[in-house]
Amino acid sequence: MASSNASSNRRDFLRLAGLGGVVFASGCAGTAGRGAVDDFYFVQLSDTHWGFEGAPNPDARGTLPKAIAAVNALAEGGGGGPDFVVFTGDLTHTTDDPAERRRRLREFRELATMLKVPTVHFMPGEHDAALDRGEAYREFFGPTSYAFDHRGVHFIVLDNVSDPGASVGDAQRAWLADDLKRRPVDAPIVVFTHRPLFDLAPAWDWATRDGAQVVDLLMPHPNVTVFYGHIHQAHHAMTGHIAHHSAKSLIFPLPAPGSQPRRTPLAWDPALPYRGLGFRQVEREGGSPPVPGREPWQVTELPVVKA
Amino acid sequence: MTAVRRRQVLALAASLALAATVRGAAPRVIPVVAKKFVFVPDEIRVAVGEAVVLELSAPEVLMGFSAPELGLRADIVPGQPTRLPFTPRQAGQFAFSCDVFCGSGHEAMDGVIVVGADG
Numbered sequence: 001m002a003s004s005n006a007s008s009n010r011r012d013f014l015r016l017a018g019l020g021g022v023v024f025a026s027g028c029a030g031t032a033g034r035g036a037v038d039d040f041y042f043v044q045l046s047d048t049h050w051g052f053e054g055a056p057n058p059d060a061r062g063t064l065p066k067a068i069a070a071v072n073a074l075a076e077g078g079g080g081g082p083d084f085v086v087f088t089g090d091l092t093h094t095t096d097d098p099a100e101r102r103r104r105l106r107e108f109r110e111l112a113t114m115l116k117v118p119t120v121h122f123m124p125g126e127h128d129a130a131l132d133r134g135e136a137y138r139e140f141f142g143p144t145s146y147a148f149d150h151r152g153v154h155f156i157v158l159d160n161v162s163d164p165g166a167s168v169g170d171a172q173r174a175w176l177a178d179d180l181k182r183r184p185v186d187a188p189i190v191v192f193t194h195r196p197l198f199d200l201a202p203a204w205d206w207a208t209r210d211g212a213q214v215v216d217l218l219m220p221h222p223n224v225t226v227f228y229g230h231i232h233q234a235h236h237a238m239t240g241h242i243a244h245h246s247a248k249s250l251i252f253p254l255p256a257p258g259s260q261p262r263r264t265p266l267a268w269d270p271a272l273p274y275r276g277l278g279f280r281q282v283e284r285e286g287g288s289p290p291v292p293g294r295e296p297w298q299v300t301e302l303p304v305v306k307a
Numbered sequence: 308m309t310a311v312r313r314r315q316v317l318a319l320a321a322s323l324a325l326a327a328t329v330r331g332a333a334p335r336v337i338p339v340v341a342k343k344f345v346f347v348p349d350e351i352r353v354a355v356g357e358a359v360v361l362e363l364s365a366p367e368v369l370m371g372f373s374a375p376e377l378g379l380r381a382d383i384v385p386g387q388p389t390r391l392p393f394t395p396r397q398a399g400q401f402a403f404s405c406d407v408f409c410g411s412g413h414e415a416m417d418g419v420i421v422v423g424a425d426g
Contacts, residue, residue: 164409
């Protein structure tokens with residue numbers, strides 16, 4: 001079990017190593033009544049787009065291995081490694097060729113085995129799953145939506161990409177409602193999804209068609225946080241008391257929502273390679289009873305390579 | 308009134324009459340083809356108050372048409388042309404895009420509806 005000391009050591013290590021980016025705390029203050037939660041952290045990687053080739057990333061085949069090495073270095077740095085890694089979709093870059101799609105998924109899966117962590121959780125993005133409604137993805141990684149529990153936190157993986165129209169759909173929403181019903185209303189819950197569940201930038205297709213209905217299901221629960229990908233940048237927003245945090249990509253960054261007419265990738269800067277790319281550490285500060293006013297999730301952005 | 312000035316007034320009156328006729332007539336149908344990975348045309352010009360119908364078709368795969376600022380969206384099913392009527396009420400440029408993931412060029416599949424005072 002990760003102790004508070006280990007947690008402090010890890011933060012000290014990140015600070016001294018110059019690795020930690022902006023730290024963002026999220027969650028809800030009023031957490032009385034929920035069960036015991038241990039301190040731990042996980043790592044979120046997103047939008048690796050394995051198979052992409054193009055000017056926005058001249059090191060497309062090297063970036064993910066570098067990120068994996070950086071994650072493995074967390075464990076070697078003295079603070080202890082993450083309890084698990086989650087990839088929040090777009091593992092591969094899309095292709096019309098089903099055989100090529102499977103080749104990319106297979107290569108990606110082999111790369112992910114290089115992670116020295118106890119568990120890796122996967123989920124699809126539209127690039128992996130929308131053209132065949134998740135058929136190839138499931139062959140390699142199993143179900144596109146599922147739930148698991150870890151150290152007192154309930155994690156829910158929602159699929160809003162296998163439908164090319166970006167809907168979660170009636171069946172999955174019914175499954176979500178049933179899953180939520182079977183735990184205390186104030187249970188700590190994390191939702192992983194690929195697309196934003198709220199209308200971040202509908203003109204850029206940065207939304208989920210029935211996302212508002214999903215948020216309605218989550219709204220009665222006071223301790224819900226959403227982590228997602230898709231938009232290739234860190235972004236933090238609230239729908240009521242629910243915090244939504246998007247992650248950086250590991251292939252190319254995209255412009256801020258609605259900041260320019262088209263959502264074209266930001267150019268690679270040879271003077272600052274990997275700028276705008278990265279992954280994140282998400283740390284749970286647990287305890288029972290929780291400390292009033294203390295935010296339970298701390299997000300630390302980390303670069304692919306040290307500056 | 309000089310002859311030149313008289314001609315200008317008559318031209319303006321004719322222009323206004325034509326505009327009124329257009330606004331009272333059947334909606335103008337604008338064909339829009341959604342194919343991998345472009346809308347044709349990708350710039351649609353209409354006038355404020357002009358009733359138009361976008362006649363959407365997709366010859367290859369399922370596509371979407373979404374112009375959220377105008378409240379317009381539709382699936383475009385191959386073999387089933389979709390008609391999307393609207394009458395813009397304000398001038399401006401309104402982005403539209405495909406919101407059904409259709410392949411490697413999906414993210415670049417977009418366009419703009421330009422609503423002008425005179426189309």
